[in-house]
Amino acid sequence: MIKNFDYFVPVKVIFGAGRLEDTGTYVKEYGKKALIVTTGPFFKETGLVDRLMKILAKSGVESAHYYDISPNPLSTQVDAGAQFGREFGCDVLIGLGGGSAIDAAKGIAVAIGHNAPIWDYCPSGDPGDLTATSKTLPIIAITTTSGTGSHITPYAVITNPETKEKPGLGSDYTFPKVAIVDPELMLSVPPKITAATGFDILAHSIEAYTSEKSSPITDKMCEEAIRIVGRYLRRAVENGGDLEARTALAYADTLAGFSIAVAVITLCHSISHAVGGVCETVHGETLAAMTPHTMRYSMKFCPEKYKNIGLFLRDECCCEETDDDCSLEASVKEVEKLINDIGMNIPLSKQGVKESDFEEIANGTIKYMAGGLDNDLRKASKDDIIDILKKSF
Ligand SMILES: [Fe+2]
Structure with a gap:
């Protein structure tokens, strides 16, 4: 029986080569x-910012460029970017790049x-956290990588350099109005x-597929994205x-974005945010180090879906029976392969994480990523988080 669900992702997607x-x-x-x-001056140097400014000018839109943003954007x-934007008088934002820029x-x-x-608008788990309202300026996302899904989701992951917390803010008002997905970029x-x-x-895709907030709509999108x-x-x-491969991945990134926007x-993402906040690691590398271990931790709580992940990766049909070729561990092995x-086989110890960081990472995960932990069908404790960090080390 189809379960009850809500689905709301109000993003206009402009997809395809040349659509910039x-x-x-x-x-x-x-x-x-x-x-x-943008993050840094790279796209100014490659000429992409000038190209975009000319495209905008043809439609009567004036533009300015702000690039003092690091790969893990700091509050x-x-x-400082907001101050720059106020002085320019901007009335619309364009994030050009990967997830950090968007x-x-x-x-x-x-x-x-x-x-x-x-x-003030980042949910750090402290009393008094605010939620973004309709006062938020309109956002246009132009994605130049395939992976973060940020062009579709309402989330923005911001790091506080003082507290080293890295929560994700987001509300119904922080969805991009338009996402330009041009694989040529x-x-x-x-x-x-x-x-x-x-x-x-x-x-x-794995996390949205196995999330407590998963729905029939997101399940189908996750399945296709994994394939x-x-x-x-x-x-x-x-x-x-x-x-062809770039276009396919841009599409998969978009499908996964539509899934995590709701599910x-x-x-894994909950812990990896805290790892990134404390140790400034590369998001995808940290996920790769931990995903096999978080899968093993949670897979018995949702066995059919976890079995399917390996099958989808091999482009096979859904599993109907449990046998040697269709086991939970085989699914994890497919991800490890x-x-x-x-x-991407880079353990946390090679990403600048130290064992002495584990306590701070686990505390951060529980403090400001509690929602993500709660979406996992197996509810991890602090000891469980430290155990996963050790296994991924
Ligand atoms: Fe992510």
Whole structure:
């Protein structure tokens, strides 16, 4: 029987090679002065920012560029970006890049709209956390990697450099109005970033698929996203110029984004946010180190779905009976095989994490990622989290 569910993801998706050229048509519906946000000056140097500014100008949209954003966007950087945007008089935000740029654009849209520091709107687990309202400026997402799903979700992950907390803010008002998904922009992404972001697609799909908030709609999207990752991620890592593989992964990233926007994430993302907050690790690498262990931890609480993950990765049908080839452990092994094949077998000890960080990571997970922990069908305790960190070390 189909269970009760809610589904609300109000994002217009403009998908396909060359679609960047259409950006102005959509941006002009929301504003006349756009602030383009990127992480660092890279896209200015490659000419992509100038190209986008020209596209916007053709639709009568003036634009400015803000790039002082790091790969794990800091609340201080978002506040400085908001100040820059206020002085420019921006009325619409464009996040151009991977998840960090899009998240930073969302953060700036909230900070300008509410005329407040962004940390007031980050759910750090403290009393007094605020939620973004309709005052949030409109956000346009132009994604240049495949993996974070941020072009579809309302979430923005912001790190507080003082407390080293890395929560995700989000409300019905922080969804991008429009997501431009142009696979041509992804052709030059280097193999290591392709692998790390590509693994993020898989982690989103596994977690949304097995989440307490999963629904029939998100299940179907997760299933397809996992199949596409199995078919195309190795190809894209091997040959970044493979437009068919890039397009397929961009689609899988979009499907996984539509899934986590509603079914959210579970245990692995919850811990990995805290790892990233304390140790500034690369999100996809941290997920790859921990996913096999979080799968083993939770799989008996949702065995059919966990068995299917390995089958979808091999592009086979759903499992109906339990046998040797269709076991839970075989599913984890299939994920581990992919991790090895794409060069993501990097234990936490090689990502700058120290055993002495475990306590702070576990405390952070419980303090501000409690919602994600609760979405996992097996509810992890602090000891469980430390045990998973040890196994991933
Ligand atoms: Fe992620």
